[in-house]
Amino acid sequence: MSQDIVLFDVEPRGVARVTLNRPEVHNAFNAQVIERLGAIWDEIAGRRDIRVVLIKGNGKSFSAGGDLDWMRKSGQQDRAANLAETIVLAGMLKKLNELPQATVTLVHGNCMAGGTGLAATSDIVIASVETKFALTEVRLGLTPATISPYVVAAIGPRQARRYFLTAERFEAPDAHRIGLVHELAKDAEELAAKGEAMVQALLLGAPEAIAESKKLVRNVAHVTSPDEALMRYTAENIADRRASAEGQEGLAAFFAKRKPNWVG
Template sequence: MNYQTIRLTRDSAHVARLTLARPEIQNALSLEVTRELRHALAAVAADAQVRALVLTGEGKSFCAGGDLKWMQTVLSQGRDQRIADSLPLADLFYEFDHLPKVVIGRINGPATGGGFGLTCICDVVVASSTARFSLTEAKLGLVPANIGPYVARRLGLARARRYGLTARFIDAEQAERIGLVDRVATPDELDSAVAEEIDLVLSLPVSSIAATKKLFNDVTGRPPRECRTYTAEALADAWETPEAAEGIAAFLGKRPAAWKVAAA
């Protein structure tokens, strides 16, 4: 697919990079962007070599949420069409959340509305010290609907309410304190900080990454007792993989596991 609004590139054999590429409008989201992102995610998911996906924005912003021109067209639509246009965006966040790779958010600048939501679906978030965050939907008379489940899960209900019901801006340091961001770096150190996170991912096998992410998604919100059989079976399945045999052998032999690779 010839992408017009995003770029999908490879940093290395095992690391893909997905860049929102509409800096002139702060990498805002639209139906076209959504379609292209979903296509790119499917390609990354199908690539057995990829272990990590870096998500970032071109220019000074990460993502400003919805494209205002697109929003203007929505005003003239009927309810059924509005729902039909919204569902692909909901699917996009779900597919990001369930991607069997580690999604590393490289938050290079402001992340508002849907950009706040994209931050929440990243497994690891490294933000520039210049980044700012806000759930701005209420300022437009809207609600953070498609991103709501991921915001509430990432921040907890109380904090999600606080930021969603006030639309206040928070800086990168505060975002780190509340758990929205995992790590803050200066603009000059952002790439090296992301590289350090990538190195950790590259020390893990693809199968364990995918299985661990699936397990956390499957057990979230369920009482631990209800997960008893599921988790026992998941561990039994993991023991049967070649990666488990190699991992144990490498540990006992005091050597690196065969799957460990360098970032470059």
């Protein structure tokens, strides 16, 4: 069942849990996994009751990346069919990247190729210290194309030139050093605890303000000298937030020394 290959549930407090569930193949992606993930992101994007998304993988690994048998068979199709599948994959990653909700990914075991890309597409990544990362595509005669915008954004072009070309494995502390991972955990118990702490921190933020902050990062990234249009955008952004229902509630709560209405 396609429902079983990626598990999806929503807690009453507004936390969606998305779990890759093909442990027998280290949660490798195939067409069904990609389609299921895309459908889940679509549903989450349209639900105001979901505030945080927690992503993880069942079994020994977070994800080994693309299912090699699926990729081999896809490459044997005519170009139109082959391209159609890769466009679905690119679209799935874009949907995750642009979710209005905050996303937290917990990685462990192997986080390879497309798995690394999925992590890079998330807002916050926490990894067990034993996690092994790699962008292995060139060793298979492939390229990390669809994941490249997100991986390069996470680790920068200089590090990408190394790891895209060598396909070498690197440890979680190195992933942390180069910016792919935000926090490290010593074991599975601490990984879960740090994930929960991050979720709790995110639930303190106003939902619309979080969505706007995510857009803000995308719109101002890599700008070294804002032009008039960007200055206008940022000025309008904060002006509109100050006047918004959330902004007024947050400021009123601060002066009244109470919790704002989005905090349970």
